[in-house]
Amino acid sequence: MALKQISSNKCFGGLQKVFEHDSVELNCKMKFAVYLPPKAETGKCPALYWLSGLTCTEQNFISKSGYHQSASEHGLVVIAPDTSPHCFLIGGCNIKGEDESWDFGTGAGFYVDATEDPWKTNYRMYSYVTEELPQLINANFPVDPQRMSIFGHSMGGHGALICALKNPGKYKSVSAFAPICNPVLCPWGKKAFSGYLGTDQSKWKAYDATHLVKSYPGSQLDILIDQGKDDQFLLDGQLLPDNFIAACTEKKIPVVFRLQEGYDHSYYFIATFITDHIRHHAKYLNA
Amino acid sequence: MEEESGEELGLDRSTPKDFHFYHMDLYDSEDRLHLFPEENTRMRKVVQAEMANESRGAGDGKAQRDLQEEVDELVHLYGLEDDHELGDEFVDENIPRTGVSEYPPYMMKRRDPAREQRDWRLSGEAAEAEDLGFGGWGSAGQCQDLREAYRYTHGRASEEYECYVIPEEEDEEEAADVFCVTCKTPIRAFQKVFDEHKEHEVIPLNEALESAKDEIHKNMYKLEKQIIEMENFANHLEEVFITVEENFGKQEQNFESHYNEILETLAQKYEEKIQALGEKKKEKLEALYGQLVSCGENLDTCKELMETIEEMCHEEKVDFIKDAVAMADRLGKFLKTKTDVEISAQPEFEDQTLDFSDVEQLMGSINTIPAPSAPVINPQVPNSATGSSVRVCWSLYSDDTVESYQLSYRPVQDSSPGTDQAAPSPPIIKTKEIRSCEEAVLICWESGNLNPVDSYTVELTQAESPEASGVTDSASLYRSVVGIPTCESVVQLQPGRSYIIYVRALNMGGPSVRSEPATVHTIGSYFRLNKDTCHPWLTISEDGLTAVRSERRTPARELSPSDTHFTRCVAVMGNLIPVRGHHYWEVEVDEHLDYRVGVAFADVRKQEDLGANCLSWCMRHTFASSRHKYEFLHNRTTPDIRITVPPKKIGILLDYEHSKLSFFNVDLSQHLYTFSCQLHEFVHPCFSLEKPGCLKVHNGISMPKHVTFY
Numbered sequence: 001m002a003l004k005q006i007s008s009n010k011c012f013g014g015l016q017k018v019f020e021h022d023s024v025e026l027n028c029k030m031k032f033a034v035y036l037p038p039k040a041e042t043g044k045c046p047a048l049y050w051l052s053g054l055t056c057t058e059q060n061f062i063s064k065s066g067y068h069q070s071a072s073e074h075g076l077v078v079i080a081p082d083t084s085p086h087c088f089l090i091g092g093c094n095i096k097g098e099d100e101s102w103d104f105g106t107g108a109g110f111y112v113d114a115t116e117d118p119w120k121t122n123y124r125m126y127s128y129v130t131e132e133l134p135q136l137i138n139a140n141f142p143v144d145p146q147r148m149s150i151f152g153h154s155m156g157g158h159g160a161l162i163c164a165l166k167n168p169g170k171y172k173s174v175s176a177f178a179p180i181c182n183p184v185l186c187p188w189g190k191k192a193f194s195g196y197l198g199t200d201q202s203k204w205k206a207y208d209a210t211h212l213v214k215s216y217p218g219s220q221l222d223i224l225i226d227q228g229k230d231d232q233f234l235l236d237g238q239l240l241p242d243n244f245i246a247a248c249t250e251k252k253i254p255v256v257f258r259l260q261e262g263y264d265h266s267y268y269f270i271a272t273f274i275t276d277h278i279r280h281h282a283k284y285l286n287a
Numbered sequence: 288m289e290e291e292s293g294e295e296l297g298l299d300r301s302t303p304k305d306f307h308f309y310h311m312d313l314y315d316s317e318d319r320l321h322l323f324p325e326e327n328t329r330m331r332k333v334v335q336a337e338m339a340n341e342s343r344g345a346g347d348g349k350a351q352r353d354l355q356e357e358v359d360e361l362v363h364l365y366g367l368e369d370d371h372e373l374g375d376e377f378v379d380e381n382i383p384r385t386g387v388s389e390y391p392p393y394m395m396k397r398r399d400p401a402r403e404q405r406d407w408r409l410s411g412e413a414a415e416a417e418d419l420g421f422g423g424w425g426s427a428g429q430c431q432d433l434r435e436a437y438r439y440t441h442g443r444a445s446e447e448y449e450c451y452v453i454p455e456e457e458d459e460e461e462a463a464d465v466f467c468v469t470c471k472t473p474i475r476a477f478q479k480v481f482d483e484h485k486e487h488e489v490i491p492l493n494e495a496l497e498s499a500k501d502e503i504h505k506n507m508y509k510l511e512k513q514i515i516e517m518e519n520f521a522n523h524l525e526e527v528f529i530t531v532e533e534n535f536g537k538q539e540q541n542f543e544s545h546y547n548e549i550l551e552t553l554a555q556k557y558e559e560k561i562q563a564l565g566e567k568k569k570e571k572l573e574a575l576y577g578q579l580v581s582c583g584e585n586l587d588t589c590k591e592l593m594e595t596i597e598e599m600c601h602e603e604k605v606d607f608i609k610d611a612v613a614m615a616d617r618l619g620k621f622l623k624t625k626t627d628v629e630i631s632a633q634p635e636f637e638d639q640t641l642d643f644s645d646v647e648q649l650m651g652s653i654n655t656i657p658a659p660s661a662p663v664i665n666p667q668v669p670n671s672a673t674g675s676s677v678r679v680c681w682s683l684y685s686d687d688t689v690e691s692y693q694l695s696y697r698p699v700q701d702s703s704p705g706t707d708q709a710a711p712s713p714p715i716i717k718t719k720e721i722r723s724c725e726e727a728v729l730i731c732w733e734s735g736n737l738n739p740v741d742s743y744t745v746e747l748t749q750a751e752s753p754e755a756s757g758v759t760d761s762a763s764l765y766r767s768v769v770g771i772p773t774c775e776s777v778v779q780l781q782p783g784r785s786y787i788i789y790v791r792a793l794n795m796g797g798p799s800v801r802s803e804p805a806t807v808h809t810i811g812s813y814f815r816l817n818k819d820t821c822h823p824w825l826t827i828s829e830d831g832l833t834a835v836r837s838e839r840r841t842p843a844r845e846l847s848p849s850d851t852h853f854t855r856c857v858a859v860m861g862n863l864i865p866v867r868g869h870h871y872w873e874v875e876v877d878e879h880l881d882y883r884v885g886v887a888f889a890d891v892r893k894q895e896d897l898g899a900n901c902l903s904w905c906m907r908h909t910f911a912s913s914r915h916k917y918e919f920l921h922n923r924t925t926p927d928i929r930i931t932v933p934p935k936k937i938g939i940l941l942d943y944e945h946s947k948l949s950f951f952n953v954d955l956s957q958h959l960y961t962f963s964c965q966l967h968e969f970v971h972p973c974f975s976l977e978k979p980g981c982l983k984v985h986n987g988i989s990m991p992k993h994v995t996f997y
Binding site: 220222229245248249252253254255256257258259260261279280282283287 | 915926927928929930931932952955956957958959960992993996997
């Protein structure tokens with residue numbers, strides 16, 4: 001699979017690059033950002049995947065979060081894919097209704113493999129993130145395929161949690177910023193899942209972190225979650241962390257959930273605590 | 288040749304005495320008034336300069352020996368006392384010796400500076416020839432030589448002078464191809480057959496060239512050496528220069544202080560004497576005044592009597608007789624009393640003898656360097672001695688000039704027959720109260736003696752093996768800290784080792800035997816719970832690591848406030864070693880236990896809960912309605928944190944360096960929370976039990992890797 005470099009900028013001694021490629025799962029061109037720390041020049045580094053939230057592309061995280069210094073210090077390769085196929089750009093898929101809402105369709109892939117038409121051909125973000133993208137990264141960049149972790153924000157937080165919970169042992173650690181913890185029960189989730197997966201709610205649960213936890217069989221996970229207390233979406237009931245915490249407490253999945261006074265849903269909030277999260281992952285990736 | 292020169296010289300041996308007869312105008316005007324020897328010196332110098340000049344380009348010097356002989360001759364000629372001087376200089380300068388010897392006799396007399404100018408190789412001995420020429424004072428011709436030589440050295444043109452043998456002129460026509468060693472000139476092969484060179488040794492010109500080059504190099508090397516020597520000498524001179532300044536400074540100071548001392552003494556004496564004189568004056572005046580007063584009184588009495596008598600004389604006879612008798616009595620009495628008409632005080636003052644002996648002494652001592660004051664040995668610093676060495680430091684007065692110190696010592700440990708006092712008994716280490724961290728240990732002990740001891744010594748050995756504890760050999764001593772005044776000591780150690788500690792007491796009778804040993808491991812931090820700080824409802828175990836709160840049936844009565852133990856919060860503090868750096872320990876708790884664990888300053892208010900003030904930080908767990916609640920308290924505030932898996936063992940990292948206090952779930956290697964805290968003083972671990980239960984402290988644990996990320 002040919003990679004085309006779109007941009008490259010030196011940052012904290014490493015390189016922030018953006019590539020484009022033809023995705024098999026998504027049947028269109030996809031972009032992703034990758035940060036190579038200074039250590040990558042001399043050896044293989046662990047890989048940390050970031051999943052962005054609604055309306056984001058690969059650009060938001062690399063421009064706004066200020067993660068580079070921490071990634072550079074801990075020697076982690078950080079990969080940030082786009083949040084959904086952007087077929088309209090290329091004139092590939094041109095799905096009707098793609099751009100009608102900001103929380104469904106473009107920029108709102110919800111990291112699922114859609115089963116409904118007209119989405120099922122292109123909207124396969126779950127497979128893209130868990131299969132295609134890691135293979136691509138492992139083949140083209142100096143990463144250690146055995147050491148991988150995942151984290152994200154909002155919808156990406158949801159994506160990170162479900163990827164980790166659905167693939168025990170694949171990821172060494174997982175963390176999230178204001179994740180959508182229980183999409184089955186919140187307006188966003190209901191809208192997206194019914195559109196991508198149809199009306200059978202049992203299919204929905206396969207992509208719901210709270211439900212997945214209840215049947216999580218796997219190895220030790222250490223989950224760190226930061227949530228802004230003044231986050232509008234928290235108040236709107238879109239995020240529902242309490243349900244997730246309760247489920248984890250029940251199943252004894254270790255979680256440290258921090259409710260941060262005064263913080264909202266924005267990248268300012270992410271930027272404040274990104275260092276803690278990267279350190280959290282480094283602890284397991286560099287162990 | 289030599290003989291001839293010798294002869295010539297010999298002739299002149301008698302002449303030195305005659306030197307003073309020579310016409311002054313033989314010499315240049317500047318020299319007119321100088322006697323010959325100085326002249327000689329100058330000439331000699333000139334000659335030497337020449338020699339030096341020539342030697343730079345020096346060519347085929349061979350017979351140094353020749354040179355030496357000639358030098359000797361010169362020495363004798365001039366009757367120089369300091370033979371050495373002349374000879375050495377000549378030899379040192381490695382004058383190219385083409386040798387006077389091959390010169391035809393008459394060459395000696397001639398003046399061929401021209402030759403010198405044209406053939407530098409020969410000039411050396413030409414100059415010498417001039418010297419030799421000087422020898423012939425008697426002859427005007429030689430005086431002439433002298434003058435001309437003079438002129439030469441002052442840079443006259445050479446063209447005036449003829450040359451005799453001019454091999455080099457022949458060189459211009461036909462190149463010389465062999466070299467006559469004996470004559471030290473290049474000649475043409477055919478010349479060999481000539482008379483002069485018939486018997487002489489001849490070598491190819493190349494060889495001669497090579498050896499000439501060698502000679503040059505040797506000379507150059509010597510010159511380089513000389514340059515270096517001179518440079519060193521210049522540096523040395525600079526140093527001496529500076530030292531002179533310094534010494535001057537010192538002397539100046541010394542002088543000044545001495546003089547001031549003298550002046551002060553003089554002034555003092557003056558004051559004293561003047562004062563004494565003043566006193567004397569006062570005495571005299573007082574005595575005189577006293578006399579004056581009594582005189583006055585006397586006079587008054589006399590006058591009075593006189594008046595009375597006069598009056599009486601005018602009285603009637605009867606009264607007169609009455610009074611007369613009385614008066615006669617009075618007069619009689621009065622006249623009997625002796626009037627002292629001796630002047631009590633002499634107007635003259637005695638000559639004062641002024642004692643200036645001490646001033647004289649001071650003056651006399653002005654030039655002597657005062658002996659330096661005794662240095663003061665600094666008291667021994669703890670940790671400055673080992674089993675076989677001790678570090679002695681002393682200070683001195685900066686005014687003293689000190690050339691060196693003498694250190695002497697004698698052992699006083701050995702029991703000398705005279706000491707009455709017995710050595711003390713060994714102290715007893717309080718092993719339970721040992722506190723340590725990775726870099727230091729704090730040991731305290733009981734004196735073990737009823738009488739006071741002078742000091743204590745702590746000895747440490749590294750515990751390589753379990754058997755090492757029996758070793759008493761001081762050679763294996765790792766560290767010895769002496770001069771400890773109190774019954775406790777902090778000793779710095781290396782991390783990750785084990786040490787065995789002994790303490791000795793020391794008094795005039797010597798040191799005690801070693802105390803019973805105690806072991807310390809510099810892994811993690813060791814501390815015990817401090818019973819003194821313990822709330823009355825808590826019981827601390829023997830080993831100082833477990834705190835138990837028992838069930839209480841009776842209602843709690845008000846406990847009076849205390850500064851040492853907790854009265855409100857059922858808490859206890861640990862005794863952490865007061866050393867900065869990082870400390871790590873773990874606490875084992877029950878899932879359902881309500882507890883607080885953290886740190887606090889030693890002077891935290893014991894009437895308040897942990898975390899309720901700004902002098903304490905703690906993690907608090909409460910279990911109610913099957914829910915676990917976690918708070919991280921400082922100054923009554925806590926972040927909102929939820930933890931899904933309750934920790935059973937809490938790891939606590941105290942990092943003074945980064946001002947952080949972190950809590951971990953040890954079993955999951957999970958980080959829980961980190962405080963940023965300003966730790967201006969030392970803090971101690973603290974634990975409280977809000978419900979009956981127990982918690983156990985685990986010590987001596989090396990920081991786990993996951994903790995290092997924080």
